[in-house]
Amino acid sequence: MEEKVVEIQGLMKSFGDLDVLKGVDLDLYKGENLVVLGKSGSGKSVLIKIMVGLLKQDEGSMKVLGQEVSTLGTKALNELRLKIGFSFQNSALYDSMTVRENMEFPLVRNVKNLTRGEITRKIEELLDSVGLPQSINQMPSELSGGQKKRIGVARTLILNPEIMLYDEPTAGLDPITCMDINNLIVQVREQYNTSSIVITHDLTCAKVTGDRQAVLLDGQFKAIGSFDDVFAHAKDGRVKSFYDYNFIDS
Numbered sequence: 177m178e179e180k181v182v183e184i185q186g187l188m189k190s191f192g193d194l195d196v197l198k199g200v201d202l203d204l205y206k207g208e209n210l211v212v213l214g215k216s217g218s219g220k221s222v223l224i225k226i227m228v229g230l231l232k233q234d235e236g237s238m239k240v241l242g243q244e245v246s247t248l249g250t251k252a253l254n255e256l257r258l259k260i261g262f263s264f265q266n267s268a269l270y271d272s273m274t275v276r277e278n279m280e281f282p283l284v285r286n287v288k289n290l291t292r293g294e295i296t297r298k299i300e301e302l303l304d305s306v307g308l309p310q311s312i313n314q315m316p317s318e319l320s321g322g323q324k325k326r327i328g329v330a331r332t333l334i335l336n337p338e339i340m341l342y343d344e345p346t347a348g349l350d351p352i353t354c355m356d357i358n359n360l361i362v363q364v365r366e367q368y369n370t371s372s373i374v375i376t377h378d379l380t381c382a383k384v385t386g387d388r389q390a391v392l393l394d395g396q397f398k399a400i401g402s403f404d405d406v407f408a409h410a411k412d413g414r415v416k417s418f419y420d421y422n423f424i425d426s
């Protein structure tokens with residue numbers, strides 16, 4: 177029996193009259209990269225906000241690392257969040273800080289008693305693994321969009337999270353940079369043994385990074401499986417049309 181790190185059952189969430197999640201069931205298994213696909217506004221970010229306790233569901237269960245998130249108090253929630261690395265769509269680097277200072281920030285705030293040397297070694301190790309060792313003293317304004325994303329991933333990894341949440345990691349990047357980030361997501365899983373949820377509507381990103389694909393449509397997961405199972409053998413016409421339109425949804 178494979179270990180589940182996230183277990184979602186019958187999850188519902190509405191905002192006023194807007195029913196966003198209408199009974200979502202989904203499991204994330206230890207060590208897998210699970211892709212969540214869906215049009216903009218379909219509730220993908222809401223789902224991961226419930227996962228990290230930024231929003232509360234109306235009904236159903238969201239268990240992360242064995243704990244029902246909605247029942248946790250502040251202290252337990254903070255402890256859980258330290259095990260989840262989440263980089264949201266707009267979570268940018270602090271522009272007034274160097275790369276080193278950006279990376280130190282979560283470490284110094286959350287891990288006590290580290291020496292100067294330990295902090296530097298940890299930062300250097302992570303910049304190495306995202307391929308940017310030479311950027312340590314640069315300002316974010318000197319970096320390309322793809323480099324900023326890489327630093328963002330490195331900063332997230334610095335607390336050794338068990339789960340990584342990537343919310344539209346390739347949005348706004350050119351195709352070659354997208355491929356770099358896709359490869360980084362695959363590499364991170366192998367190097368750091370993380371379990372990940374990758375939210376995207378970029379089909380190449382989905383195919384390259386995902387062990388399984390889950391398609392969120394009309395408030396529920398209508399198809400979950402391998403890329404070929406979900407798209408080549410799609411029974412629901414709307415899943416197929418996602419593929420045909422290549423997720424262009426504006």
Ligand SMILES: Nc1ncnc2c1ncn2[C@@H]1O[C@H](COP(=O)(O)OP(=O)(O)O)[C@@H](O)[C@H]1O
Pocket residue numbers: 191194196214215216217218219220221222223
């Ligand atoms: N805090 C909130 N209050 C009211 N409506 C919200 C809130 N967060 C999200 N929504 C609405 O829920 C829907 C799903 O949002 P979201 O999960 O961000 O979509 P996406 O799939 O693009 O990430 C959208 O219609 C959005 O406007």
Ligand SMILES: [Mg+2]
Pocket residue numbers: 220221222265343
């Ligand atoms: Mg979103």
